[in-house]
Amino acid sequence: MFIISFFRAIKFSIQDIFRNFWLSLVTVVILVLALFLINVLLSVQIITKSAINSIKEKIDINLYVKSDATENQIIALKTEISNLDKVKNATYISKAEALESFKDSHRNNPEILQALRELNKNPLNATIVIKPKNIEQYEELTNELDQINNDIIESKNFDNPKTMLAKINTITGKINEVGLAVSLIFVLVTILVVYNSIRVTIYTHQREIKVMRLVGATNWFIRAPFLISSVFYTLIGLSITMAIFYPFLTILQPYLEAFFAGYNFNILSYFNKNFLLIFGAEFVVAVAINMIASLIAVRKYTKI
Amino acid sequence: MIQFINASKVYPPDVKALDKINLHILPGEFVSVVGQSGTGKTTLIKSLICEEKIDEGQIIVGGWDITNIKKSEIPTLRRQIGVIFQDFKLLPKKTLQENVAFALQVCGQPPKKINAIVPQVLKIVGLENKINRYPHEVSGGEQQRAAIARALVHRPKILLADEPTGNLDSINADEIIELLLKINKFGTTVVLVTHNREIVNRLKKRVITIETGKVVSDQAVGKYIL
Numbered sequence: 312m313f314i315i316s317f318f319r320a321i322k323f324s325i326q327d328i329f330r331n332f333w334l335s336l337v338t339v340v341i342l343v344l345a346l347f348l349i350n351v352l353l354s355v356q357i358i359t360k361s362a363i364n365s366i367k368e369k370i371d372i373n374l375y376v377k378s379d380a381t382e383n384q385i386i387a388l389k390t391e392i393s394n395l396d397k398v399k400n401a402t403y404i405s406k407a408e409a410l411e412s413f414k415d416s417h418r419n420n421p422e423i424l425q426a427l428r429e430l431n432k433n434p435l436n437a438t439i440v441i442k443p444k445n446i447e448q449y450e451e452l453t454n455e456l457d458q459i460n461n462d463i464i465e466s467k468n469f470d471n472p473k474t475m476l477a478k479i480n481t482i483t484g485k486i487n488e489v490g491l492a493v494s495l496i497f498v499l500v501t502i503l504v505v506y507n508s509i510r511v512t513i514y515t516h517q518r519e520i521k522v523m524r525l526v527g528a529t530n531w532f533i534r535a536p537f538l539i540s541s542v543f544y545t546l547i548g549l550s551i552t553m554a555i556f557y558p559f560l561t562i563l564q565p566y567l568e569a570f571f572a573g574y575n576f577n578i579l580s581y582f583n584k585n586f587l588l589i590f591g592a593e594f595v596v597a598v599a600i601n602m603i604a605s606l607i608a609v610r611k612y613t614k615i
Numbered sequence: 616m617i618q619f620i621n622a623s624k625v626y627p628p629d630v631k632a633l634d635k636i637n638l639h640i641l642p643g644e645f646v647s648v649v650g651q652s653g654t655g656k657t658t659l660i661k662s663l664i665c666e667e668k669i670d671e672g673q674i675i676v677g678g679w680d681i682t683n684i685k686k687s688e689i690p691t692l693r694r695q696i697g698v699i700f701q702d703f704k705l706l707p708k709k710t711l712q713e714n715v716a717f718a719l720q721v722c723g724q725p726p727k728k729i730n731a732i733v734p735q736v737l738k739i740v741g742l743e744n745k746i747n748r749y750p751h752e753v754s755g756g757e758q759q760r761a762a763i764a765r766a767l768v769h770r771p772k773i774l775l776a777d778e779p780t781g782n783l784d785s786i787n788a789d790e791i792i793e794l795l796l797k798i799n800k801f802g803t804t805v806v807l808v809t810h811n812r813e814i815v816n817r818l819k820k821r822v823i824t825i826e827t828g829k830v831v832s833d834q835a836v837g838k839y840i841l
């Protein structure tokens with residue numbers, strides 16, 4: 312008996328959705344907009360997080376070594392630096408290696424390569440590349456490095472990553488704030504739209520509801536189709552969102568790849584890997600919100 | 616079968632629809648309830664199916680005190696009481712057969728049972744040849760018969776009829792009354808609310824007269840006395 316009623320409620324719900332087709336359409340469109348926005352926001356968050364990580368990874372300190380320094384002097388310096396406890400690692404790049412990597416990174420620029428050839432000698436310095444253990448200790452580390460007084464050091468290159476990171480943090484913070492506000496508004500609008508469409512559906516079914524009560528249908532059977540409708544709206548809305556969100560990511564991916572050159576980041580595969588977590592959570596939350604909205608409508612408009 | 620004990624109902628702010636009603640209707644009785652417009656007849660019917668709650672007194676249906684019935688028990692009560700109205704309350708987009716089946720569907724009955732009961736009740740009311748018509752394709756009398764068929768699907772012990780002939784011409788009205796009598800003969804208690812003097816006088820059954828929420832006369836073989 313319960314199973315029969317359950318399937319009948321589903322059938323009634325599907326009939327309702329098609330009978331109020333335009334209303335259902337508007338409801339689904341609003342839902343799709345809200346869900347799409349939330350997913351875009353999520354992507355922005357994922358992208359900025361990855362960007363910050365990649366920037367952190369790229370942060371290093373270059374010590375340029377004078378041309379007349381001997382190999383032994385350089386190795387000794389390198390060892391000394393490596394032993395500092397704020398240093399993750401120090402890598403020695405010889406003049407030849409530096410030239411190779413310079414050529415490689417400018418291989419598409421014939422003018423520079425030409426100029427290099429005309430110069431007829433290696434203009435690059437040997438370098439010690441230092442990776443800090445912790446970005447937060449960057450300044451302390453540069454201070455320590457300043458105290459190393461070794462005359463084979465020609466120059467040091469300290470960029471200040473903290474200000475850059477701070478900038479990125481404020482920008483992403485702003486994006487998140489605005490995004491959160493916009494999606495809250497959309498969630499609110501969605502609740503109102505779902506509430507209203509359930510209300511209107513109930514209104515168009517007043518006769519049926521009256522008859523159902525008269526012949527002894529239970530309260531839950533009268534209400535179930537409307538609640539099931541809200542689940543269907545969510546299911547349809549989320550499916551459509553996924554159907555347009557994936558192509559959107561595919562279009563976005565090449566741009567991201569260009570931005571994250573040399574850093575392995577793929578938003579598509581991120582979404583694929585976390586598919587169940589992301590869309591499952593969205594489904595559960597959206598169903599819960601819509602159920603609550605329709606429950607309120609149903610309680611208010613289908614009194615016994 | 617039906618008992619009202621000092622039952623009172625006030626619609627806010629101060630319309631006394633039922634005023635200390637005392638009634639006892641026995642199983643298998645056929646009772647007419649008459650009275651002028653606005654005297655509380657419909658309120659009486661509604662309080663029996665818990666569409667309205669009385670403020671004072673007690674109502675007992677088939678030994679069940681429904682005065683303070685739980686909300687979850689109301690459907691059970693309504694499956695034991697069939698009700699028909701002046702305006703039939705059929706669903707216009709369903710055929711007569713579908714209208715009757717609907718009452719069983721929404722109560723969780725299995726298709727097998729529905730397929731067995733629906734033709735039976737449609738036959739009882741004499742609509743076996745019009746089961747696939749829509750309400751607007753049949754006469755008012757036939758619509759009321761379909762409504763009666765629907766009221767019978769749960770095999771109720773009580774059938775309440777609130778002015779069932781109000782929208783019908785006298786020939787159709789007579790047929791509906793005949794049908795109610797036939798159902799009564801099967802053992803169902805029938806309560807008929809009506810304004811039709813001729814019908815009441817011809818029935819020669821118990822007549823209860825209500826005036827401004829009070830029972831002013833209750834005759835075993837009554838006449839329309841207003």
Ligand SMILES: Nc1ncnc2c1ncn2[C@@H]1O[C@H](COP(=O)(O)OP(=O)(O)OP(=O)(O)O)[C@@H](O)[C@H]1O
Nearest residue numbers: 626627630631632651652653654655656657658659
């Ligand atoms: N929902 C309501 N709210 C307020 N007053 C109501 C309501 N329903 C009925 N009444 C009032 O209660 C009184 C009794 O109404 P009821 O419908 O029971 O009369 P009735 O005897 O069925 O009349 P009629 O013969 O015209 O159908 C009337 O004065 C009516 O105006």
Ligand SMILES: [Mg+2]
Nearest residue numbers: 656657658777
């Ligand atoms: Mg009335």
